Amino acid sequence: MPANLTPDYMAAELEYKQAKTNQERMAALEKMLATVPKHKGTEKIQADIKNKLKKLRELEEKGTAKGARRSISYNVPREGAGQALVIGPANSGKSSLLGFFTKAPVEIADYPFTTHRLQPGMMPYQNVQIQLVDSPALSPETFEPWMTSVMRSADMLVLTVDLASPALLEDIEFIRQKLREHKVEMVSKAVQKVDGEGRAWLKTLMVGTHLDVDGAKDNLEVLADIYGKEFLLMSMSLKTGQGTERFPETVFQTLEVVRVYTKTPGKPPDKSDPVVLKAGSTVYDFAEGIHKQLAGHLKFARIWSKNKPDGLRVARDYVLEDEDVCELHG
Ligand SMILES: Nc1nc2c(ncn2[C@@H]2O[C@H](COP(=O)(O)OP(=O)(O)OP(=O)(O)O)[C@@H](O)[C@H]2O)c(=O)[nH]1
Ligand SMILES: [Mg+2]
Incomplete structure:
Protein backbone atom coordinates (compact mmCIF):
# COMPACT_ATOMS: atom_id res chain seq x y z
CA MET A 1 0.00 0.00 0.00
CA PRO A 2 1.42 3.45 -0.86
CA ALA A 3 2.27 5.65 2.11
CA ASN A 4 0.82 8.89 0.62
CA LEU A 5 3.07 11.11 2.71
CA THR A 6 2.05 14.76 2.84
CA PRO A 7 4.25 17.85 2.26
CA ASP A 8 3.93 18.63 6.00
CA TYR A 9 5.33 15.20 6.82
CA MET A 10 8.17 15.61 4.33
CA ALA A 11 9.04 18.98 5.90
CA ALA A 12 9.07 17.42 9.38
CA GLU A 13 11.28 14.58 8.15
CA LEU A 14 13.71 17.09 6.68
CA GLU A 15 13.74 18.93 10.01
CA TYR A 16 14.55 15.64 11.72
CA LYS A 17 17.45 14.97 9.38
CA GLN A 18 18.82 18.47 9.91
CA ALA A 19 18.30 18.51 13.70
CA LYS A 20 21.44 19.12 15.73
CA THR A 21 20.25 18.41 19.26
CA ASN A 22 18.13 15.64 20.76
CA GLN A 23 15.48 18.18 21.66
CA GLU A 24 15.24 19.31 18.05
CA ARG A 25 15.11 15.67 16.99
CA MET A 26 12.27 14.98 19.41
CA ALA A 27 10.40 18.08 18.23
CA ALA A 28 10.73 16.95 14.61
CA LEU A 29 9.69 13.37 15.42
CA GLU A 30 6.59 14.63 17.26
CA LYS A 31 5.74 16.61 14.16
CA MET A 32 6.31 13.59 11.92
CA LEU A 33 3.99 11.57 14.12
CA ALA A 34 1.32 14.27 13.97
CA THR A 35 1.47 14.59 10.19
CA VAL A 36 2.02 11.02 9.02
CA PRO A 37 -1.19 9.76 7.37
CA LYS A 38 -2.73 7.18 9.73
CA HIS A 39 -3.45 4.04 7.73
CA LYS A 40 -2.13 0.53 7.21
CA GLY A 41 0.45 1.58 4.64
CA THR A 42 2.27 3.76 7.18
CA GLU A 43 2.16 1.44 10.20
CA LYS A 44 5.83 0.66 9.93
CA ILE A 45 6.76 4.32 9.61
CA GLN A 46 4.59 5.17 12.64
CA ALA A 47 6.19 2.43 14.72
CA ASP A 48 9.64 3.57 13.68
CA ILE A 49 8.96 7.18 14.70
CA LYS A 50 7.51 6.09 18.07
CA ASN A 51 10.51 3.89 18.70
CA LYS A 52 12.98 6.68 17.98
CA LEU A 53 11.02 9.06 20.20
CA LYS A 54 11.01 6.56 23.05
CA LYS A 55 14.78 6.09 22.83
CA LEU A 56 15.43 9.84 22.76
CA ARG A 57 13.11 10.44 25.72
CA GLU A 58 14.89 7.77 27.73
CA LEU A 59 18.20 9.37 26.88
CA GLU A 60 16.97 12.82 27.91
CA GLU A 61 15.51 11.54 31.17
CA LYS A 62 18.80 9.89 32.05
CA GLY A 63 20.57 13.16 31.36
CA THR A 64 18.25 15.19 33.57
CA ALA A 65 17.66 12.51 36.20
CA LYS A 66 20.18 13.96 38.61
CA GLY A 67 17.99 16.07 40.85
CA ALA A 68 15.05 16.49 38.51
CA ARG A 69 12.26 14.12 39.39
CA ARG A 70 9.48 15.10 37.06
CA SER A 71 9.70 14.29 33.39
CA GLU A 256 -2.35 32.47 7.69
CA VAL A 257 -4.34 29.40 6.78
CA VAL A 258 -7.38 28.88 4.57
CA ARG A 259 -10.38 26.63 5.13
CA VAL A 260 -11.55 24.72 2.07
CA TYR A 261 -14.73 22.64 1.88
CA THR A 262 -14.95 19.46 -0.14
CA LYS A 263 -17.90 18.89 -2.43
CA THR A 264 -19.02 15.94 -4.51
CA PRO A 265 -20.98 16.67 -7.71
CA GLY A 266 -24.71 17.13 -7.15
CA LYS A 267 -24.38 17.36 -3.37
CA PRO A 268 -24.08 20.39 -1.06
CA PRO A 269 -20.67 20.92 0.62
CA ASP A 270 -20.05 19.88 4.22
CA LYS A 271 -19.15 23.15 5.91
CA SER A 272 -18.66 21.66 9.35
CA ASP A 273 -15.37 19.98 8.52
CA PRO A 274 -13.02 22.15 6.47
CA VAL A 275 -9.64 21.05 5.17
CA VAL A 276 -7.14 23.55 6.61
CA LEU A 277 -4.25 24.51 4.32
CA LYS A 278 -1.48 27.09 4.36
CA ALA A 279 -2.52 30.34 2.66
CA GLY A 280 -1.36 30.26 -0.95
CA SER A 281 -2.22 26.57 -1.40
CA THR A 282 -3.53 25.49 -4.78
CA VAL A 283 -6.26 23.13 -5.92
CA TYR A 284 -3.48 20.57 -6.42
CA ASP A 285 -2.29 20.96 -2.78
CA PHE A 286 -5.89 20.53 -1.65
CA ALA A 287 -6.26 17.32 -3.66
CA GLU A 288 -2.92 16.06 -2.38
CA GLY A 289 -3.97 16.77 1.21
CA ILE A 290 -6.96 14.48 0.72
CA HIS A 291 -5.22 11.72 -1.24
CA LYS A 292 -2.02 11.58 -3.26
CA GLN A 293 -3.63 9.49 -6.01
CA LEU A 294 -6.43 12.02 -6.30
CA ALA A 295 -3.86 14.73 -7.00
CA GLY A 296 -2.19 12.55 -9.64
CA HIS A 297 -5.42 12.08 -11.57
CA LEU A 298 -6.64 15.65 -11.15
CA LYS A 299 -7.81 17.34 -14.39
CA PHE A 300 -9.65 20.42 -13.16
CA ALA A 301 -11.83 21.65 -10.32
CA ARG A 302 -14.98 23.67 -9.86
CA ILE A 303 -15.03 26.25 -7.13
CA TRP A 304 -17.63 28.24 -5.26
CA SER A 305 -15.91 31.35 -3.97
CA LYS A 306 -16.91 34.82 -2.77
CA ASN A 307 -17.24 37.25 -5.72
CA LYS A 308 -16.82 34.52 -8.35
CA PRO A 309 -19.39 32.79 -10.54
CA ASP A 310 -20.71 29.59 -8.91
CA GLY A 311 -19.05 26.40 -10.09
CA LEU A 312 -16.24 28.24 -11.90
CA ARG A 313 -13.93 25.81 -13.68
CA VAL A 314 -10.30 26.29 -12.57
CA ALA A 315 -6.95 24.61 -13.24
CA ARG A 316 -4.87 22.72 -10.67
CA ASP A 317 -2.63 25.74 -9.98
CA TYR A 318 -5.57 27.91 -8.92
CA VAL A 319 -4.84 29.48 -5.50
CA LEU A 320 -7.65 28.80 -3.02
CA GLU A 321 -9.11 31.42 -0.70
CA ASP A 322 -10.51 31.02 2.80
CA GLU A 323 -13.94 29.31 2.72
CA ASP A 324 -13.77 28.26 -0.92
CA VAL A 325 -15.80 25.19 -1.84
CA CYS A 326 -13.88 22.90 -4.15
CA GLU A 327 -15.14 20.01 -6.32
CA LEU A 328 -12.34 17.92 -7.79
CA HIS A 329 -12.62 16.32 -11.25
CA GLY A 330 -10.24 13.59 -12.33
N1 LIG B 1 -6.85 41.55 37.42
C1 LIG B 1 -6.36 40.67 36.56
N2 LIG B 1 -5.66 39.61 37.02
C2 LIG B 1 -5.16 38.73 36.11
C3 LIG B 1 -5.32 38.90 34.71
N3 LIG B 1 -4.69 37.89 34.10
C4 LIG B 1 -4.16 37.11 35.06
N4 LIG B 1 -4.43 37.62 36.28
C5 LIG B 1 -3.98 37.10 37.59
O1 LIG B 1 -2.56 37.10 37.58
C6 LIG B 1 -2.04 35.99 38.33
C7 LIG B 1 -1.12 35.15 37.46
O2 LIG B 1 -1.88 34.53 36.45
P1 LIG B 1 -1.41 33.19 35.75
O3 LIG B 1 -2.37 32.92 34.65
O4 LIG B 1 -1.17 32.11 36.73
O5 LIG B 1 -0.01 33.67 35.14
P2 LIG B 1 1.11 32.78 34.41
O6 LIG B 1 1.72 33.65 33.39
O7 LIG B 1 0.52 31.51 33.95
O8 LIG B 1 2.12 32.54 35.61
P3 LIG B 1 3.28 31.42 35.77
O9 LIG B 1 2.74 30.10 35.34
O10 LIG B 1 3.58 31.43 37.22
O11 LIG B 1 4.42 31.88 34.94
C8 LIG B 1 -3.27 35.23 38.82
O12 LIG B 1 -3.56 35.64 40.11
C9 LIG B 1 -4.37 35.67 37.86
O13 LIG B 1 -5.67 35.59 38.44
C10 LIG B 1 -6.07 40.05 34.26
O14 LIG B 1 -6.26 40.30 33.06
N5 LIG B 1 -6.54 40.90 35.22
MG1 LIG C 1 1.06 29.60 34.39
Missing part, protein backbone atom coordinates in the same frame (compact mmCIF):
# COMPACT_ATOMS: atom_id res chain seq x y z
CA ILE A 72 8.92 17.23 31.17
CA SER A 73 6.96 16.80 28.00
CA TYR A 74 9.04 18.66 25.45
CA ASN A 75 6.55 18.86 22.71
CA VAL A 76 2.90 18.86 21.93
CA PRO A 77 1.72 17.28 18.68
CA ARG A 78 -0.13 19.85 16.62
CA GLU A 79 -3.92 19.54 16.47
CA GLY A 80 -6.59 21.58 14.72
CA ALA A 81 -6.03 24.54 12.42
CA GLY A 82 -2.69 25.52 13.95
CA GLN A 83 -0.60 25.73 17.10
CA ALA A 84 -0.02 28.99 19.02
CA LEU A 85 2.50 28.66 21.85
CA VAL A 86 1.73 31.03 24.74
CA ILE A 87 4.92 32.39 26.28
CA GLY A 88 5.74 35.23 28.64
CA PRO A 89 7.18 36.38 31.94
CA ALA A 90 6.06 34.87 35.25
CA ASN A 91 2.56 35.84 36.39
CA SER A 92 1.76 37.50 33.07
CA GLY A 93 -1.45 35.53 32.60
CA LYS A 94 -0.39 32.70 30.29
CA SER A 95 -2.42 30.09 32.16
CA SER A 96 -5.30 32.53 32.65
CA LEU A 97 -5.40 33.03 28.88
CA LEU A 98 -5.59 29.27 28.30
CA GLY A 99 -8.27 29.04 30.98
CA PHE A 100 -10.28 31.79 29.35
CA PHE A 101 -10.24 30.55 25.76
CA THR A 102 -10.01 26.76 26.20
CA LYS A 103 -11.25 24.03 28.51
CA ALA A 104 -7.69 22.94 29.39
CA PRO A 105 -7.04 22.18 33.07
CA VAL A 106 -4.59 24.95 33.97
CA GLU A 107 -3.21 26.06 37.29
CA ILE A 108 -3.59 29.81 37.90
CA ALA A 109 -2.03 31.45 40.95
CA ASP A 110 -0.93 34.87 42.13
CA TYR A 111 2.63 33.69 42.78
CA PRO A 112 5.27 33.25 40.04
CA PHE A 113 6.46 30.01 38.39
CA THR A 114 3.20 28.14 38.85
CA THR A 115 3.34 26.41 35.48
CA HIS A 116 6.14 23.88 34.92
CA ARG A 117 5.11 22.05 31.80
CA LEU A 118 3.42 22.41 28.46
CA GLN A 119 -0.36 22.23 28.55
CA PRO A 120 -2.36 22.29 25.32
CA GLY A 121 -5.99 23.33 24.94
CA MET A 122 -8.30 23.85 21.98
CA MET A 123 -9.83 27.26 21.27
CA PRO A 124 -12.90 27.25 19.04
CA TYR A 125 -13.07 29.80 16.21
CA GLN A 126 -16.10 29.52 13.92
CA ASN A 127 -15.92 26.00 12.43
CA VAL A 128 -12.31 25.21 13.43
CA GLN A 129 -10.33 24.61 16.61
CA ILE A 130 -7.00 26.33 17.23
CA GLN A 131 -4.49 24.79 19.61
CA LEU A 132 -3.10 27.05 22.34
CA VAL A 133 -0.22 25.72 24.46
CA ASP A 134 0.52 27.04 27.96
CA SER A 135 4.18 27.02 29.03
CA PRO A 136 6.51 27.79 31.95
CA ALA A 137 7.60 31.39 32.54
CA LEU A 138 10.58 32.80 30.66
CA SER A 139 12.57 34.74 33.23
CA PRO A 140 16.18 34.97 34.44
CA GLU A 141 15.36 32.51 37.25
CA THR A 142 13.60 29.90 35.17
CA PHE A 143 14.61 30.14 31.52
CA GLU A 144 14.34 26.62 30.07
CA PRO A 145 16.41 26.28 26.87
CA TRP A 146 14.17 23.44 25.64
CA MET A 147 11.43 26.03 25.28
CA THR A 148 13.15 27.41 22.19
CA SER A 149 12.86 24.07 20.41
CA VAL A 150 9.17 24.01 21.30
CA MET A 151 8.87 27.48 19.77
CA ARG A 152 10.50 26.30 16.56
CA SER A 153 7.81 23.74 16.02
CA ALA A 154 4.92 26.11 16.81
CA ASP A 155 3.07 28.00 14.08
CA MET A 156 3.12 31.25 16.03
CA LEU A 157 3.71 32.73 19.47
CA VAL A 158 1.37 34.57 21.79
CA LEU A 159 3.50 36.68 24.14
CA THR A 160 1.51 37.68 27.22
CA VAL A 161 2.75 40.64 29.26
CA ASP A 162 1.25 42.13 32.42
CA LEU A 163 0.33 45.74 31.61
CA ALA A 164 0.28 46.54 35.32
CA SER A 165 3.79 45.26 36.01
CA PRO A 166 6.54 47.81 36.70
CA ALA A 167 9.03 45.40 35.06
CA LEU A 168 7.02 45.22 31.84
CA LEU A 169 9.66 46.50 29.42
CA GLU A 170 12.61 44.74 31.07
CA ASP A 171 10.69 41.46 30.99
CA ILE A 172 10.02 41.79 27.27
CA GLU A 173 13.62 42.72 26.49
CA PHE A 174 14.93 39.80 28.54
CA ILE A 175 12.80 37.39 26.55
CA ARG A 176 13.68 38.96 23.23
CA GLN A 177 17.40 38.85 23.97
CA LYS A 178 17.32 35.30 25.29
CA LEU A 179 15.40 34.01 22.29
CA ARG A 180 17.78 35.82 19.96
CA GLU A 181 20.70 34.00 21.62
CA HIS A 182 18.90 30.77 20.78
CA LYS A 183 18.26 31.87 17.19
CA VAL A 184 14.57 32.60 17.60
CA GLU A 185 13.22 35.98 16.44
CA MET A 186 9.78 37.31 17.28
CA VAL A 187 8.28 39.26 14.37
CA SER A 188 4.88 40.51 13.20
CA LYS A 189 5.15 38.79 9.85
CA ALA A 190 7.45 35.97 8.83
CA VAL A 191 8.55 35.68 5.23
CA GLN A 192 10.18 32.34 5.94
CA LYS A 193 10.11 30.13 9.01
CA VAL A 194 13.81 29.22 9.19
CA ASP A 195 16.55 31.05 7.29
CA GLY A 196 19.81 29.69 5.89
CA GLU A 197 21.57 30.15 9.23
CA GLY A 198 18.97 28.16 11.15
CA ARG A 199 17.40 31.26 12.68
CA ALA A 200 13.64 30.79 13.20
CA TRP A 201 11.31 33.73 12.50
CA LEU A 202 8.10 33.41 14.46
CA LYS A 203 4.98 35.45 14.03
CA THR A 204 4.21 36.89 17.43
CA LEU A 205 1.03 38.36 18.82
CA MET A 206 1.78 40.39 21.94
CA VAL A 207 -1.13 40.38 24.41
CA GLY A 208 -1.16 42.94 27.21
CA THR A 209 -3.14 41.44 30.11
CA HIS A 210 -4.46 43.01 33.35
CA LEU A 211 -6.17 45.80 31.36
CA ASP A 212 -8.63 46.15 34.28
CA VAL A 213 -5.87 47.19 36.70
CA ASP A 214 -5.08 50.86 37.42
CA GLY A 215 -2.30 52.26 35.28
CA ALA A 216 -2.55 49.49 32.66
CA LYS A 217 -3.89 51.80 29.96
CA ASP A 218 -0.95 54.21 30.36
CA ASN A 219 1.50 51.33 30.04
CA LEU A 220 -0.36 50.12 26.97
CA GLU A 221 0.34 53.44 25.26
CA VAL A 222 4.05 53.13 26.04
CA LEU A 223 4.04 49.56 24.77
CA ALA A 224 2.29 50.55 21.54
CA ASP A 225 4.86 53.31 20.95
CA ILE A 226 7.79 50.97 21.43
CA TYR A 227 6.57 47.69 19.98
CA GLY A 228 3.54 48.65 17.90
CA LYS A 229 5.44 48.43 14.62
CA GLU A 230 7.36 45.29 15.50
CA PHE A 231 4.62 43.04 16.84
CA LEU A 232 0.92 42.56 16.50
CA LEU A 233 -0.44 43.98 19.72
CA MET A 234 -3.70 43.55 21.61
CA SER A 235 -4.79 44.19 25.18
CA MET A 236 -7.35 42.52 27.39
CA SER A 237 -8.49 41.69 30.89
CA LEU A 238 -8.72 38.01 31.64
CA LYS A 239 -10.66 38.96 34.76
CA THR A 240 -13.50 40.97 33.18
CA GLY A 241 -13.25 39.67 29.61
CA GLN A 242 -12.78 43.18 28.23
CA GLY A 243 -10.91 43.10 24.90
CA THR A 244 -11.06 39.32 24.56
CA GLU A 245 -13.67 39.17 21.78
CA ARG A 246 -11.33 39.54 18.83
CA PHE A 247 -8.57 37.24 20.10
CA PRO A 248 -9.65 33.98 18.36
CA GLU A 249 -10.11 35.76 15.04
CA THR A 250 -6.76 37.55 15.35
CA VAL A 251 -4.96 34.29 16.09
CA PHE A 252 -6.70 32.62 13.14
CA GLN A 253 -5.63 35.45 10.83
CA THR A 254 -2.07 35.35 12.12
CA LEU A 255 -1.86 31.63 11.40
